[in-house]
Amino acid sequence: MTNLKYSVLPNLDGSCELSTSNSKVITAVSGPLEPKQRHRLPLQSAIEVVIKPSFGMGPTPREVLMQDKLATVLQAVIVTELYPRKLVQVNAQILESPFDEFGSMMGNSFNEILSPMIDLNSCFNSSFISLCDSAIALKSSFVSTLLGVTEDKLINIAEVSDLDLLRSFNFKSLHHIVLEVEENKPTNVLLLDSQGDFNDDDLVNVLDNAQKITQKEFQNIRNILKDKVSQDFIWKA
């Protein structure tokens, strides 16, 4: 079950701590800020994403790839033209990942791919709440889902709480899908990152399921936001 906590960092404009059954991240968004000279764009805001791994110095290439994916999608969602010559900074720190214990990567080579996908999936959902919290203008909402396809099943990876089970799944393919949500309904695909062996039918199946999960998950997010707004105006009530 996804657990969201908003406004956890009072020092920053917007923040969120997200924990799923198997991972935990904290993200923060600040903006619009004064950018450094090299980040300055004349007609729109620059978006800087920094993801820190759960251990060790970062960002390593693993995180750079994650940053690139997150930044590209945020580019489409944030109303960048509202803040020309400014910077929107997104920071994420991965706190727990199912693969950060010694030896957890071994045994299944797919884990090497699964691990950044799990982290990124959490980062996406968490950064949406952070963006809302920071009051940066958004064009639409989005929800991210991570699905794994095994021989006979489709698995929503965020809901697997047994780490040993997660590490030993024999996935045929993995799909990370970010769907745009408009008027409470999932509409466009913002990001689709699929790896492994799959065919057209798998893809259709995955997209269908992702829509269902997104619909459900968005209700949860909406409730959180409702709570957030009433907390924001608590002194008024």
Place this chain on the structure above:
Amino acid sequence: MSVSENTKNLIVPGDLLTCAKENQTIDILGQGIYLSFENHLYNSNKIYPTNVGIENYTTKNNKNIANIDYNSKRYIPQQGDYVIATVTNNYATHFVCTLNNFSSTVNLPYANFPQATKKNRPKYENGDLVYCRVKVVDSDLPAELECMDSETGNKEGFGLLEAEKGKHTAILNCSLAYCRELLFNDKGFPLLSDMVKKNLSFEVAIGINGSIWISTGSLLETLCVYKILSKCEKAERNLHAQIIEDTIKEYIKE
């Protein structure tokens, strides 16, 4: 207006505005609503809500105004706002000020002071607070502040916020909506008058950029006002009276 009741009207980016659903015309777009210029080209205007908040649709002077009420911490300069700026640097023609830490800096030209001449220019030091108004906002240039009413040339209460002799001052940062409410809605939100009723004597200046400047006669009184204002931001309305009483007891009538 109670907020908790109104969370039914919660608007999330990507939603359709209720007024748009009901085909009501909107003349003025308030905060949190964005008209995409991309679509404007094709006369198929699409109005986006861009922030999470509560939709607010009112009619004023025969104009329909729609906006989304939301709270935030970072101030984006808007023309005509009363702000408290911090001087961070000075140049030959202007002060460089900041309205929020790490936001883009804004300029306060010497010419925007009353009776400004080349020789008579204000001497502010870095780190000083100035109460002023946003004069011009331009997306390509830093916003410009002014320390006078540009029509009359009067001082109008703008200027340096400094501690007078025997006074103790403090500056409090809080959320923008809270500051707006304190400044504009004294009738609906009489927190400051409540405090005065409890025999607290203080002077405040409220900047829309989330800064409240407090000045009182004693250090503890300043701390007391500071504490009340910051505690009330995080407490429900009906608890405010209690907070005022408790804090006064804690700091003043020990």
Place this chain on the structure above:
Amino acid sequence: MSEVIDTANNINEDTNGIALMQFPKEVLSRLQPDLVLQRHLQLGLRPSNLMKFNEFRNVEEQSNDALIVNHSTASQAQDNTNSNTSGDLIVANNLLKVGNMFIKTDLSLGITAVETANIEEESFAPIWPEVTVDRGRMGAPTDEEMIASRQLYENIISGKYIKQKNLIISKIGKKHLESEEISYDMADDEENDELLLENKNKWCFVIYAKINVYSREGPIYDHVFNSLMLALQKLTFPSVYIEESSIDLQISSKKSFNKKQKQETKRTFNMKFDFDACNKLNLNSDISISSNFGVIYKDPTMAINVLDEQESNEEKEEDAMDIEKDNTDFKKEPILINDISTDIEEQAILSKVSIACNSKNYKSIKLMNGSNNEKISVQQLKQALKFSKMRYEDLKPTI
């Protein structure tokens, strides 16, 4: 603004005293890539070599076997876990020419010690790629290079191309001192046995890929991937032998002050590659071909012919807003562009998808919508998937 730039033919001042400037094509394409792209799209063409929307660039494979392997050089492995042998020895290469862009892939081998007993059947080996885009200067890798390297690494694992089992060195030979010949049987004499048995199934190959991109044109990832795939297909493993003379016993004698001193012997094996006896790598799955697509909306207001019409019946200084109002019936149409191939396209097209597939399956899809106004719909994705299959069939003969 955009109209002003292109319609003025010579520098002359207009009424506001603002000089109008004319830019050469190359400059304009850097200043206003979207404008240049739109102008081309109106004509049904693309900026690079006037390609069609659904056209791919020509791909030529130029392999040069002379580059591979210098038999006299040999590689060394030390008896410890993180030894990796020098990666200078190129065992397979590929030179891919895509349009004007060259991609050179060099595969080299290393040897590492592993617990072979722990390797499962369904365990797949990675390749360690290092992508370098030639930009005329040295320095830390750019984000693009890091992303491409990492993506290759992930996609090689997820594509399940190489089984870890296939990389185990099961047979280790020994070069005799006198006879200079290499024996791979280990039944001969006892001394032999001990040495070779000790080393049996203890070592594993590691594949390194050094990939250079010259005269970059548009996104590199897909072509780099293809080049790596083609090189991988040619990969052969040499046999490994130990030169008898080179078995060293090293005694480490580091003195540590007032610490209990343990004498530690370290054995160094000089492992050498024997290219006379090569085995081909058995790929677990067919190689796949990656191709990319982008979606852009044709924007009629940016078209040059529209302006021409305007010019004929209206004043040049006509306010831009008026022009737009007159053309409200214009519709934006989405265009699927295959094989994003120039800097102009790369910068102007924000929504991209890259698909790797072989005749059976898709191996990876990476779809990123970078713009809210120009999204890739599911319909277009389907179209792109179809094209990618076609592309695979197209390139199959070269494979």
Place this chain on the structure above:
Amino acid sequence: MSRFEFYNNDGLRIDGRRSNELKNFESSITTTSNFANFSRNTSTNTTYLQMGQNKVLVTINGPKEPTNRTKIDSNKATLSTNINISKFSKVNRNTNKSNLPDKQTLEWEYEITQLFSTIVVLETYPKSTISINVTVLQQDGGVLSAIINCITIALINNSIQIYDIITAVSIGIVDQKHFLLDLNHLEEQFLSSGTIATVGGGDQVSLLRIRDKFPLDLIEEFMQVGLQGCSVLKEIITKQVKDMNLNKLVEIQ
């Protein structure tokens, strides 16, 4: 620990000093002919200090216009310290290939900058920087104290305004009871030791650095020994500086 007898029954240390005896202390500036090859006409003096076998050179640049415009403070000067420990300064040559300073040196730089920022009258030099460059030619225990002492002398020689003289010594402890002042190389390696710097030889401690395990109850004695050492050192430095400046005046005349 007891491989060496650091402090024998006669009250003598390995190098023959008493427990509270300082190493010989000799400082000079380039104008006094110790280093003829350094140009006399440069705007800055090079100060050389020999404290036992520690050999330290300090040059001070500034106050000068800052190269980095972001570092300008319109109210006062900024200090920067750069310590270069030469690779041949120890018995074993430092085999570290990179030319970057190691972490210990960076720590020292940080501490020395902090230390002298309160001692130098920075308000006299607004919008400028003063950079302190230290070269350690040879080290023999208590290098940090030698560097600090040398910088103090260098600041005086360069006529930069300071509030007071800073003196520093290193202190070690043998067998939890004997305190040794101004350590040499061997003592520093095997004993719990620390460095202390005081202002003007009084009891105002400005810098303190103990990085070894050390019984809490001995701290008072440790401080006393340190303060004593510092105040003796202050006299020495004052005398030497006065002599140096007399020489300087004589030369100028």
Place this chain on the structure above:
Amino acid sequence: MAKDLVITNTERQFILDLLANSQRLDGRKSLLQQRDLNINITPNRYGDIYLELKRDDGSIATRLHCKVTAEIVKPKDQRPFEGTFYINCEFNGLAGLNFENYKVGNNSDEFYYGRLIESMILRSNALDLEQLCIVAGLKVWNIRVDVHVLEFDGGFLELASIGCMTALLHYRRPDVTVRNEKVTIHSFDEKEGVKLGVLHIPIALQFNLFPLKEAAEIIKTNTSSENNNELVVLDCTLKEDLLKDGEFIIALNKNREIVQLNKPGGIPISASKIVEFSHMALPIIEETTNKILKAIDIDEKKRNKYAHLLSAENDRYVE
């Protein structure tokens, strides 16, 4: 974001005035009062600690995440019998925008504090490195502690030292058997993890100095140590931290041993005061150490609920 946090003159004066009157901006009424410390150990994991400093009103002032990870590496050439130990402590953008995201400046406080903690543990042998050796010269454990600052309002040094020590005390590495140079690593299911050899628990305490007079005056009033020249404040908030004018840091363990005593420059303070405060630090550190041990003990009890049925020991902590 290399920019500094701007502290306005009004704020500076207000905070300093408050301190002079023994008041703190966050509601504390004594200069030596510390904020409440909370140690949370993540269940199901080893060496994963969250630390919180709580203000009087219950809100979290500073939050730190410490995580221990282990891997097998080749030892350093000079020390073939010892494992390696690193502390990676970075302030990233989450701690506040005044911290730069990529590089840590060499002259920054963060760098200095990180080094202090690392040398506090290494130089005093708080962690037994020889226990981490698997095969001498070839395979040793590398223990790394990552300190993530999740929220920052002062008190970093104390928290980081507490966090590192708690995490090291709590962490268990997988057990290893070596037979004929063959190394087998046992998962936690096969064999219970091995605790790290923590020999003593050093904890740092930072005393912050605020001058009551001009710096020149303090230096001039040399020998008269009776005079009160400065305020000594414990557990500064971020803003107080930026306004302070000197500090001294003491790291102690329960055995009355100083592990570190640092005063890096700043305004001078009389020697007798340093001695006085060093002795004052001891009870504070003893209390903190007990807090750490208790947190770990409670966690361990939770982990093996049924262990007490098998053990003959009495409960150590009776509430």
